[in-house]
Amino acid sequence: MWHIAKRELYDNLNSLRFALTTVLLLALMLTNAIVHLREHPKRVQKYNDAVTGYENRLASYANESLYLLAQQGPGDLHKKPSPLHFCAEGGDAFLSGTVNAGDPFMYSADMTGVWKLSYPAVTPNLENVRPDAIKLDWGFIIGYVLSLVALLFTFDAISGERERGTLRLMLANSIPRHTVLIGKFLGALISVSIPFTLSVLINLLVISTDSDLHLNAEAWERLGIIFCIALLYMSLFLALGLLVSTRVRQSAVSLVILLLVWVTLVVFMPNTLASMTGEFSPSMLSGEFWKRYRQLHQELDEKYEDRVWSDNSDIKTLTARSEYFSLHVVLDERLNEDRLNLQINQFRHARSIIRVSPVAIVQHLLESFAGTGFERHLQFIENTQRYARHFREFVVDTDRKDPKSRHLIGIREGMAEKPVSPASVPKFEDTLSLSKDFNTRAMELLLLTLFVMVLLSGAYLAFVRVEV
Amino acid sequence: MMMTLIRRELLNNLMTFRFAAVLLITLLLVVANTGVLIKDYEQRLESYNASVKTHYREIQEKETYSAGEVEVDRPPNPLSIFNVGLDKRLGNEIWISHNNVPTLWEARMNASDNPYLNILSSIDIVFIFEVVLSLMALLFAYDALAGEREHGTLRLVLTHSVRRGHILLAKYISAMLCLLVPLLLSLLLAMVLLTTTVSISLSADDFLRIGGIVLTSIAYLSVFYLIGLLISAVTQRTGTALMLAMFVWGALVLVYPNLILAAIRSSDIPQAKAVSAFNQIKQVWDEFDRERKQYLATDAFPGEDPTFNINGMGFFYEHFPEEPRTLLYLYNSMMTFGKLDEKFEREIPHAQNYFQFLIPSTIKTAERAWLIRKQALEDTLVRKANMKRVLLKFSPVGMYDAATQAWAGTDLRGVRDFFDAVRQYRLTFIDYLDSKNAFASQKWFTADAGAADWRALPTFSFKRSSIEINAKRALPDMFLLLTMNLLLFTIIFLVFIRSEV
Secondary structure (H helix, E strand, O other), rough: OOHHHHHHHOOOOOOOHHHHHHHHHHHHHHHHHHHHHHHHHHHHHHHHHHHHHHHHHHHHHHHHOHHHHHHHHOOEOOOOOOOOOOOOOOOEEEEEEOEEEEEEOOOOOOOOOEEEOOOOOOOHHHHHHHHOOOOOHEEEEEEEHHHHHHHHHHHOOOOHHHHOOOOHHHHHOOOOHHHHHHHHHHHHHHHHHHHHHHHHHHHHHHHHOOOOOOOOOOHHHHHHHHHHHHHHHHHHHHHHHHHHHHHHHOOOHHHHHHHHHHHHHHHHHHHHEEEEEOOOOOOOOOOHHHHHHHHHHHHHHHHHHHOOOOOOOOHHHHHHHHHHHHHHHHHHHHHHHHHHHHHHHHHHHHHHHHHHHHHHHHHHHHHHHHHHHHHHHHHHHHHHHHHHHHHHHHHHHHHHHOOOOOOOOHHHHHHHOOOHHHHOOOOOOOOOHHHHHHHHHHHHHHHHHHHHHHHHHHHHHHHHHOOO | OOHHHHHHHHHHHHHOHHHHHHHHHHHHHHHHHHHHHHHHHHHHHHHEEEEEEEEHHHHHOOOOOOOOOOOEEEOOOOOHHHOOOOOOOOOOEEEEOEEOOOOOOOOOOOOOOOHHHHOOOOOOOOHHHHHHHHHHHHHHHHOOOOHHHHHHHHHHHHHHOOOHHHHHHHHHHHHHHHHHHHHHHHHHHHHHHHOOOOOOOHHHHHHHHHHHHHHHHHHHHHHHHHHHHHHHHHHEEEEEHHHHHHHHHHHHHHHHHHHEEEEEEOOOOHHHHHHHHHHHHHHHHHHHHHHHHHHHHHHHOOOOOOOOOOOEEEEEEEEEOOOHHHHOOOOOOEHHHHHOOOOOHHHHHHHHHHHHHHHHHHHHHHHOOOOOOOOHHHHHHHHHHHHHHEEEEOHHHHHHHHHHHHHHHHHHHHHHHHHHHHHHHHHHHHHHHHHOOOOOOHHHHOOOOOOOOOOOOOOOOOOOOOOOHHHHHHHHHHHHHHHHHHHHHHHHHHHHHHHHO
């Protein structure tokens, strides 16, 4: 078997396609690294500036009074950029990097409500007039280019030998057929892996030259996993190539079939299928959203109208006002969350359907291991929600410690007026954890492995039964 | 002789497996995608119609003239089904008021009911042709000469008194005929789907535009066929030719556009030019603000209160919102009261005089700021984007994309036509206010003595540019594609004439 693999390898190493693949992959990976080196510091800088702004804002309110802190809230919460952004860009242009936790409702010039959590609803880059193309990340290089290369290396593996007559010659020796097949598979795997590994290494070398972009141990672990996923994905297309090559008499026909399959699997299935299925699960249209919003507020206003707006500040009015403010926020947040959940479910639904295409699987996997993309966005949103709860508890607890306060949150007369030490205010920290990623992605990994197994055994069955 | 050659080539091509496969896959993809795209268009149209209705109702409900900020919507382009371009990406809703000349950078999006779905990019018909048909053209071409050379039939043909140019021409014509079958058939099916959809009404001009798209597609297809033929002419073996063709395809279609866009990413940091323009705009408004304050200080009413102590059910605000990145800076103020608390008989004439002075001055300042902003936006944002567009055109994919976008009217120029129309409409809007003598009337800020009258306000409607303009925009790129065709054919001819069989 090793003999066959070695022969295959030598054959490939001397071929034109090997040289072209090496050049192509190297060029792509180098561009990816250079772009990352140029873009990532800017991203980190932007995030750091935003965090500083957030902390300053928080400190300025904390130094004023607990009341202002409870009214204005923590402000914009920012998503931390992933150091592995070059692996998968993950639709970042369409996912907003902030969740707003501030923006209290102004009832009148001298009456302001309490902050609330709201999620930006619109795509952030509306004013971008530049032409766009798919981002050149590892996801693209692996998902599109590497799969095409894998097919180009295997389309004539069996049919080519049959055409030349060397297959008959080889089988005349006492070699079992599965050994031939596995030998061919391994040979192709190694010969595609060589340029790929080389380009990955050079990419990482270039990226690690910059001391600012420090990749820690966890990042390397993730890169290792991503590399293994790439190999698995490559094997899938190698197996597919072998399968078709076995069944078809002429290499040219084999290539035509493979290219058509590739176009369907890689270019069209992820896009068209998703657009088709996006419609099936319901979502809240913005018209409907505003209708519900108005309705909720009208009901609330009717209930509290006569108790809240009187000018005297007796304890009854203040209590009612505090209740009204907090109910207002609760209703708003619930509605926002309802809409968000519907949107997420609709998107998840569409995404789970396109799992039939291996390129979609591999891109989801890459996104989740690189810490970008949709799942990461959900984690970020979850983090902000947890933080919002934490922040509210902090305000209530601090207020409770003050004996002079009337414990009416959101009302100037009802809360502690003393300043709070900025250090004691909880800070938002965006985190991402690998173990959680792994749980959600284990299924997709299994699915990918299953694809490979099915295709390989299909190729084996086809090859065993084929006449030479 | 020529006819015999063509017939032979045609039969050779038509009876192959690849022809059937290409036909099948193109038809399938185009039909499936057209269905999706039509649905998407209908949804956008629906949300456009709903939005127009809401905006109409909103303006009619405004009680004072100062509260009258009209919002207008950009209708979705039905030809975005062919090439979506920027039609879905740029904002489609914009506010119009006297104090700012609107540009596309202030536009918002009304149809983003689920922003996450935008991550799943949908593909249009031109994209299918761009990716799949180019691949197919190469598949038809790679063995045209190399294959015959391998089989030895080329030598056989050349022993007859056939000119080499004729052989090339025959091969070209017959392969193009074969490639036209999937192209035209799939387009035909797409057109059937389009014309049977009730919500889409295509005008005669639209059919001409689609005709332009078809012509461009043929020229594009021919470029890729010729590239394949060139590779086939210079290589000895079909295997090598195929390999080279695949890599050329990958490089031109997938890699080059990404590489060139990645190589010249523009920075988000405003350049010196933008900063100076922004400061200039700010100065213009500062000057305006000084005059305004001076007026308030010197008028007959004591104090500098811009509300003249008038109070009632409603609100007042004034501020200078700014967005340095898009050079937006303006004086935004609104004073609108429904029922007044008391009669304010003494104050109202003062306020009327003030607004009669203020609003024309605001309009004038907005125009002055716009002259600076227009040039600066062009220099900083648009020119950079257009430079990228030019660089993309070094690949035939870029030329094809640009030409079809121009035909469909979904390119940047097409979208900007809308904003030109919006700016025109703003003048109509101001004229309307003027005709109602709104600035000098107390209806500008209060509905105490009757509400503002919006009934006769002309509605905004946008007509896409005429077919001549589309053609004028598309022709340079089509010309480039045709030149490329000629150039490639000449090269192939020269190579083939001098090659040994």
